[in-house]
Amino acid sequence: MAEITAPRGVRDVLPDESWKWAYVLGQFRQIADGFGFSEIHLPIFEHTELFCRGIGDTTDVVEKEMYTFEDRSGRSLTLRPEVTASTVRSYLEQNMASRPQPVKLWTAGPMFRYERPQKGRYRQFWQLDVEVLGSDSPLVDVEVIELSLELYRRLGMTNLEVVINSVGCPACRPAYREALRAYLRPHLGELCESCRSRFDRNPLRILDCKNPTCKAITEGAPDVMDSLCDECSGHFAAVRKGLDLLGARTHIDKRLVRGLDYYTKTAYEVLSGDLGAQNAVCGGGRYDNLAESIGGPHLPGVGFASGIERIVLTMEQQGCSFGREPALDAYVIAVDETARDEALKLLYALRREGLSADMDYQGRAMKAQFKSASQAAFACILGGDEVARSVVALKEMASGNQEECAFDGAAQVIRSRLGR
Ligand code: ATP
Ligand code: MG
Numbered sequence: 097m098a099e100i101t102a103p104r105g106v107r108d109v110l111p112d113e114s115w116k117w118a119y120v121l122g123q124f125r126q127i128a129d130g131f132g133f134s135e136i137h138l139p140i141f142e143h144t145e146l147f148c149r150g151i152g153d154t155t156d157v158v159e160k161e162m163y164t165f166e167d168r169s170g171r172s173l174t175l176r177p178e179v180t181a182s183t184v185r186s187y188l189e190q191n192m193a194s195r196p197q198p199v200k201l202w203t204a205g206p207m208f209r210y211e212r213p214q215k216g217r218y219r220q221f222w223q224l225d226v227e228v229l230g231s232d233s234p235l236v237d238v239e240v241i242e243l244s245l246e247l248y249r250r251l252g253m254t255n256l257e258v259v260i261n262s263v264g265c266p267a268c269r270p271a272y273r274e275a276l277r278a279y280l281r282p283h284l285g286e287l288c289e290s291c292r293s294r295f296d297r298n299p300l301r302i303l304d305c306k307n308p309t310c311k312a313i314t315e316g317a318p319d320v321m322d323s324l325c326d327e328c329s330g331h332f333a334a335v336r337k338g339l340d341l342l343g344a345r346t347h348i349d350k351r352l353v354r355g356l357d358y359y360t361k362t363a364y365e366v367l368s369g370d371l372g373a374q375n376a377v378c379g380g381g382r383y384d385n386l387a388e389s390i391g392g393p394h395l396p397g398v399g400f401a402s403g404i405e406r407i408v409l410t411m412e413q414q415g416c417s418f419g420r421e422p423a424l425d426a427y428v429i430a431v432d433e434t435a436r437d438e439a440l441k442l443l444y445a446l447r448r449e450g451l452s453a454d455m456d457y458q459g460r461a462m463k464a465q466f467k468s469a470s471q472a473a474f475a476c477i478l479g480g481d482e483v484a485r486s487v488v489a490l491k492e493m494a495s496g497n498q499e500e501c502a503f504d505g506a507a508q509v510i511r512s513r514l515g516r
Contacts, residue, residue: 105211105219116408116418117222121204123250124224128202131243133226136201138182144172150181150390152358154298161209175208180383180399181390183227188392198231204404216374216406224407227399234331237362237382237398238338244366244378244400245344251407252416255369256377259349260339262332263300264324265360266385272323273299283313300353319350331361358385362398370413371406378402426510427469428455431462431479438483442476442506449507469493474510 102108109117125135144164151158163175176182183201186192192199204224211217226243228236241258248256264272276299280287284295288307295302303314324332339346352363363381371377380400387395411418426446430439439455446453454472456465469475470493477489488506491498492513501509 103219105213107218107220113408115422116411117404119418120251120404120407120411121224124202124204124247127243127247127250128226131200131239131246133200133202133243136183136186136203138179138186138203138205139176140206141173141175142182142185144174146181146185146390147174147177150184150386151178152389154294154301157209161211163208163210177207177209178401179203179205179207179223179225180227180397180401181386183225183399184229184383184387184392184395184397185390187229187395188387188390192229193395197229198236199229200226201229202226214374216371216403216409218405222404223401224404225399225401227397229395229397231398232331232384232396234334234362235338237331237335238342240380240398240400241335241339241346241362241364242342242344244380244402247402248366248377248407251411252414253368253377253407253410254414257367257369258344258346258364259352259367260336260346260362260364261349261352262320262324262328262361263354263359263363263381264320264328268323268325268328269300272318272320275318275323276300276302279317280313286313303351303353314351317350320353321348321350328361335362354381358383358389360384364400366402368406368410370410374406376403377406377410422452424454424472425451425514426453426474426476426506427465427472428453428476429462429465429469429478430455431477431482433459434480435478435483438503439476439478442478442488442503445504446476446507446510449511451507451510473514476506476510 147162148158153159157177162177165173167173187199202225205222206220207223208220210219213219226240228240245258263269277295280295280299280302284292286309287295287302288305288310291302291305291307291310302310303317305311352365354363359381361382361384365376366378367375368377378400382396382398384396386397387393428439428443430436443453443455456468466475472493475491475493477491482489486503487500488503489498489500490506490509
């Protein structure tokens with residue numbers, strides 16, 4: 097029988113890597129908490145309708161990337177491809193409007209998109225996500241952007257580019273869309289097939305097509321900045337001013353667009369110079385009309401999502417530190433059969449004292465036990481002689497120094513040697 101493998105595009109994060117994830121997640125949690133955000137846990141699947149309306153029918157995500165299935169009672173459900181729509185859904189459903197505004201939330205977890213798997217692009221991947229709901233202040237946009245940059249700073253990431261743009265609002269976007277169509281119309285025949293179909297439905301998305309011909313054509317396209325209404329250009333200026341005040345260097349990228357009506361004003365991305373083709377580590381922006389698109393009242397919002405796989409890849413590429421690789425405080429070694437019972441008692445005594453400790457249960461040879469112990473700070477060696485005298489031989493693995501201590505005092509000695 098053929099062995100069962102994991103589905104295409106998903107990956108196992110093994111212990112050699114999972115500790116790095118834990119480090120990144122820990123830093124993210126600390127920074128988000130420090131910025132006054134609270135954690136929210138949201139469901140992994142939602143009604144398909146939430147994403148169709150909350151992300152938009154004409155996006156790649158909804159058109160081609162969703163994992164949609166019917167449950168046993170025939171409801172159409174979808175594994176979440178992102179978490180913004182769910183956050184807004186939860187805000188409305190849980191009546192978070194009755195809490196002090198704005199509501200500042202963070203979450204982290206797996207997202208699912210049916211895409212062509214490649215380095216940095218998977219079908220199940222994790223995002224770190226923050227969302228601020230209930231404020232249209234440009235200072236909130238600044239806070240969200242700065243939170244992501246503080247994270248990358250804290251993680252030691254460099255060679256990042258922050259690109260920012262404004263996508264306007266329903267008041268000014270129609271005029272821009274028309275200006276764009278007028279510019280593109282003479283080139284319609286030269287555009288790639290998907291862009292030709294975007295022309296009517298969602299021409300803004302032609303601006304971020306990766307096809308070289310489309311790119312060359314859109315090079316001279318009208319600048320969205322020239323079409324912004326007073327409110328949108330004022331908001332954008334205030335965001336840029338806030339970022340300047342904090343010393344955050346950003347470039348305007350007129351190609352950075354989100355072609356949907358409920359994406360408004362600020363759009364931004366953080367790009368890594370060390371990732372190759374999948375270079376976006378973070379995408380975010382404002383979505384003041386999303387709540388209405390899923391049937392709610394007007395509710396301004398802004399947030400970002402950052403892919404943890406791409407963060408870790410960038411950090412590895414750049415030789416960033418992930419903190420200390422987890423290691424056991426102690427590994428208990430029974431020299432022979434006579435010491436096994438005492439070794440087991442010592443193991444649990446250390447664990448009860450809050451030390452991390454492990455031992456071998458298979459009766460392996462001393463050499464094999466010492467090999468396992470080499471990853472620990474201390475080896476606690478027990479033979480018949482030590483057992484008879486109620487002592488433990490403590491070997492500090494890094495230095496090779498060995499000392500003897502009372503069986504009952506072993507935990508305390510280890511703790512004091514570790515400075516805890
Ligand atoms: P891309 O242009 O790479 O497809 P996107 O615009 O689809 O990105 P967003 O929806 O803005 O990405 O998601 C935010 C972040 O989530 C991205 O910047 C990236 O770090 C990460 N991400 C998105 N899709 C994937 C994926 N399939 N695998 C791994 N990470 C991903
Ligand atoms: Mg994508």
